[in-house]
Amino acid sequence: FNGDGCRNNYDIDAFVLAVTDVEVWWECFGNPAIIDLIEIGDCSGDGYVNNFDIDCMVDLLVDTYCADSFIPCGEVCEEEGEQARYGDTPEDWDHFWSVVAWLHEYFEM
Numbered sequence: 001f002n003g004d005g006c007r008n009n010y011d012i013d014a015f016v017l018a019v020t021d022v023e024v025w026w027e028c029f030g031n032p033a034i035i036d037l038i039e040i041g042d043c044s045g046d047g048y049v050n051n052f053d054i055d056c057m058v059d060l061l062v063d064t065y066c067a068d069s070f071i072p073c074g075e076v077c078e079e080e081g082e083q084a085r086y087g088d089t090p091e092d093w094d095h096f097w098s099v100v101a102w103l104h105e106y107f108e109m
Helices: 009-020 022-028 037-041 051-062 090-106
Strands: 077-079 082-084
Touching: 009 022, 009 037, 009 051, 009 090, 051 090
Parallel strands: none
Antiparallel strands: 077 082
């Protein structure tokens, strides 16, 4: 969702923008040559990135399954010389679950 090629905690805030204000997401992250929002975000298969994709996004980030086009879960993704791994710190998970709770409340799920 943020265009770095990895599916990890750095995508959480970008995902929130994609489902709550797609115009702002396009301003901040959108680059049609790099990111196909429907391809990466439409987990439910309905042709849209919306609240129906929240639980699937959670599953993709916390489960052992990852799509072939992304770095497998638990493996390191190198970006600009640094290593990023989802869930390295408790703060990563605290932020993740607080965002998920906020999204569920926002969409009254």
